[in-house]
Amino acid sequence: MALITWSDSQYATPVAELDWQRRQFVELVNHMEESDDAQLPTLFHRLEGVVERIFETEEALMRACALPEREAHLHEHEALMSEVRYLKERVENGLITLGRTYVKARLPGWFRDHSQSMDSDLMAMVASR
Numbered sequence: 001m002a003l004i005t006w007s008d009s010q011y012a013t014p015v016a017e018l019d020w021q022r023r024q025f026v027e028l029v030n031h032m033e034e035s036d037d038a039q040l041p042t043l044f045h046r047l048e049g050v051v052e053r054i055f056e057t058e059e060a061l062m063r064a065c066a067l068p069e070r071e072a073h074l075h076e077h078e079a080l081m082s083e084v085r086y087l088k089e090r091v092e093n094g095l096i097t098l099g100r101t102y103v104k105a106r107l108p109g110w111f112r113d114h115s116q117s118m119d120s121d122l123m124a125m126v127a128s129r
Contacts, residue, residue: 002030003108011115014127015061021054025111032103037096044088044099051084058122065125073118080110 004026011026013019028050032043055077062070083106091099 003033003104004029004111010112013119013123015057015123018054018057018061021050021057022115025050025054029103029107029111033100040096040099041088041092044084044091048081048084048088051081055081058119061122061126065122065129067122067125069118069121073122076114076118080114 006023006026011019011022013022025047028043028047032040032047035043059074059077061067062073067073083102087099087102
């Protein structure tokens with residue numbers, strides 16, 4: 001069963017590139033949950049890159065829109081990137097169960113909550129431009 005199910009009404013944005021990146025994130029998280037242990041270090045490496053690209057795109061939009069809550073939004077990005085990098089290193093050192101727990105327990109809720117709060121505010125500004 002998928003950890004995250006894409007729904008346009010829940011996750012789509014007015015930015016096609018961002019939607020494509022976010023769909024990659026959803027597919028990757030779901031794949032990580034189903035992968036075998038040997039694949040997980042590589043998948044965490046991919047996760048780091050996917051998340052970085054999403055955040056780069058969002059941060060460019062924040063600058064273009066002069067988002068008032070930019071600092072708080074950036075803080076959330078930095079916190080997640082720090083977590084992903086920490087877990088990537090742990091998984092590379094053999095702590096597979098820790099990585100699997102993080103994928104299941106943290107990423108789906110984070111994506112849902114971040115999309116429906118911080119990103120929703122940003123997309124409202126993008127759409128109004």
